[in-house]
Amino acid sequence: MSRRLRTALTPYALIFPGGIWLAIFFVVPMVVMLSLSLQSGSVEDGYAFTWNWHSYVDGLTNYHDQIIRSVIYGLSSTVIQIVIGFPVAYWIAFKGGRRKSVYLFLLLLPFLVSFVLRTISWQFLLSDNGMLLGPLKGIGLLPEDFRVLATPYAVIGGLAYNFLPFMVLPMYVALERIDPRVLEAAQDLYASRFQTFLRVVLPLSLPGVFAGVLMTFVPATSDYVNASVLGGTNTTMIGNVIQNQYLITQDYPTASALSFTLMALLLVGIFAYARALGTEDVLEVAAR
Amino acid sequence: MTDIQAGTGAVVAAAPVSADVPAIELDSVVKDYVSHGEVVQAVKGVSLSIAEGEFFSLLGPSGCGKTTTMRMIAGFEEPTRGSVRLRGEDVTNVPPNRRDVNMVFQSYALFPHMSVWENVAFGLKRKKVPADEIKRRVGDILEVVDLVGREKRRPREMSGGQQQRVALARALVNRPRALLLDEPLGALDLKLRQAMQIELKRIQRDVGITFVYVTHDQNEALTMSDRIAVMNDGLVEQLADPREIYERPATKFVAGFIGTSNLLSGTVRQVTGATAVLSFGAGDQVMVPADGTAGVGDTVDLTVRPEKITISTEQPAGDLSIVRGTVAEVVYLGTYNSYTVVLADGADITVFQQNAHDSTITAGRGDTVWLSWQPRHSYALR
Incomplete structure (x- = not known):
């Protein structure tokens, strides 16, 4: 093979494994699911492709509560993560000194434990007479019938906890990349600490926040583990419905239709969000 | 003197x-x-x-x-x-x-998320200068640094020299x-x-x-x-x-640190009025302004710039500082020739000879030469 030909083929060779992987494990299931969502029939009689778009209508009619709830939970947990995560990322980036990587490792340490196990440990912590509420009820600070478990707070809290590193890490990367001289320049140009933060640090960290929101809002909204472990009957999320339709009811068309509906919703939401934040700006700074 | x-x-x-x-x-x-x-x-x-x-x-x-x-x-x-x-x-x-006071940073430290105009206006905005005055002053200073028409550019889209001028304008605009x-x-x-x-x-x-x-x-x-x-x-x-x-x-x-200089040290042979005569070797004499602190027999460091020295193959006459040495290297450098001359005590002296008229080389490697300069061109050092 000539040198030039080899050079020309190298990028394709490099992308080949990943491309094959995505084709087999992403594109094929997507097509299968899309087709499933338009089929009719039952597990016993088998399914046939009939352009049965009623699954979509039925899904939206029957489960719009769960969809709206999922979006609200996803948004709430994302907001909580920004509020908790930003100071953490800021502190590690600017005050972490030589131990930055130690702090980042500490942040990630809980995530060496399985996702489900961590969620179950929250169940212990939050149970009605558990480690947290038990003593508080004992000394009379909380009424006897007070509960957190099986409320939206528990589910949102669990979601916020479980996805926090995916929020902190991108924000950290964006903050860490800010040249300290730029902050000095702001100070030199009469900006107070607060103004420096508002006019320089915050705008420069937005690409990180953007990435963090993408990486947490999407999985949080479609999550079903937190709702099933920490929630109750009134906190069912769309992920639980889909799981139920697939594995228990075995109504594959409805499950597939709901999955696609959720995906479409998230995509529209993300594009609207990117628009609102000015993606061009965000990506421009990110590409720096 | x-x-x-x-x-x-x-x-x-x-x-x-x-x-x-x-x-x-x-x-x-x-x-x-x-x-x-x-x-x-x-x-x-x-x-x-x-x-x-x-x-x-x-x-x-x-x-x-x-x-x-x-x-x-x-x-x-x-x-x-x-x-x-x-x-x-x-x-x-x-x-x-x-x-x-305002600073121009080594790496410019421009705000990457702001346009040239916003960068320059930053300080005035923090000082709450009225908007129309900001507009006028930013416009004026961009004219001074020759960046008119590039107000909307981002720092990243500009060359190093342009970024440099933005940094300058951003500081100067605050007067x-x-x-x-x-x-x-x-x-x-x-x-x-x-x-x-x-x-x-x-x-x-x-x-x-x-x-x-x-x-x-x-x-x-x-x-x-x-x-x-x-x-x-x-x-x-x-x-x-x-x-x-x-x-x-x-x-x-x-x-x-500044320029090329020759450092010499010699012993004071005699002090006559305001001049101390140092000796290096036979036939050498170097005169420096006497500061009254060094007496006969003391060692004094002095410096003389390479372009002040005249190189000649015969012993020069006159009231000059004179040392003798051997040419170790001659380098032709276009506008001038650079000689490295080794003195009897082993010290290297660099001499620049302007190619003002003809690019003639006075002496070659191994030749014995006399170096001379006006006494006022060398100084004793602390």
Whole structure:
């Protein structure tokens, strides 16, 4: 093979494994699911492709509560993560000194434990007479019938906890990349600490926040583990419905239709969000 | 020849522009750092008085404390001891955002998320200057730095030289008491750097603002400055105008750091009036202004610039300093020839010979030559 030909083929060779992987494990299931969502029939009689778009209508009619709830939970947990995560990322980036990587490792340490196990440990912590509420009820600070478990707070809290590193890490990367001289320049140009933060640090960290929101809002909204472990009957999320339709009811068309509906919703939401934040700006700074 | 003291330039050189109150005064400023549990003294006691409208340079090798000194003027570092005054007002503990000086950073430190216009207007906005005045002043200063029409560009879309000018405009637009420049041309290539040197000097003359310029580049300092403070190891070695710094280096360090110089040491043979005669070898005689401290038999260090020396194959006559040596190397360098001559005591002397008329080489390798210069061109060093 000539040198030039080899050079020309190298990028394709490099992308080949990943491309094959995505084709087999992403594109094929997507097509299968899309087709499933338009089929009719039952597990016993088998399914046939009939352009049965009623699954979509039925899904939206029957489960719009769960969809709206999922979006609200996803948004709430994302907001909580920004509020908790930003100071953490800021502190590690600017005050972490030589131990930055130690702090980042500490942040990630809980995530060496399985996702489900961590969620179950929250169940212990939050149970009605558990480690947290038990003593508080004992000394009379909380009424006897007070509960957190099986409320939206528990589910949102669990979601916020479980996805926090995916929020902190991108924000950290964006903050860490800010040249300290730029902050000095702001100070030199009469900006107070607060103004420096508002006019320089915050705008420069937005690409990180953007990435963090993408990486947490999407999985949080479609999550079903937190709702099933920490929630109750009134906190069912769309992920639980889909799981139920697939594995228990075995109504594959409805499950597939709901999955696609959720995906479409998230995509529209993300594009609207990117628009609102000015993606061009965000990506421009990110590409720096 | 009237000033017979070696090294007096360190304190006596006067500011060229007289103003009632100096723009910047440093009074015995010391800065200690703690690094790895050890106290490191970056600045060991610097006193300076910089006049209004002066182009003042802090020149020295990296680690000499020049940047720390500047950062104390800007307010980014607080002196461990000593005080900083701006126009007579003590600002030693005033934070940078409340000091009326602005800085041009080495890496420019432009705000990457803002346009040129927003970058330049940043300081005025923080000072709550009315919008129409901001518009006018930003427009004016962009004209001064020749960036009209590029207001909407982002720093990243501009060349190094343009970014440099944005940084300059961003600081100058505030009309600060003094502009501090931290090696601002360091990142530019040679051609652009030389063009910017002239440009900076022009802008400084136009706006009439005091410039404090930190650099390790002697050419930059010599080209632009009214006065230069040569720093080494946390102290000012010499403070004088460029001519004096070059022609009359006060210390060995300054002589070695600025330009090419020859360092010699000889023994005092006799002192006649204001002249001390040093001897090196047979037939050699070197005269330097006597400072009254060295007597017969003492060893004295002296310096002489390569271009002041005349090289000849015959012993020159007259009231000159003369040494004899052997040519070790001759290099043709276009505008001049460079000779390396070894003296009897093993010292190397560099001699530049201008190719003014014919590019003739006076002597070749191994030839015995006489080097001579006017006694006023060599100085005893501290």
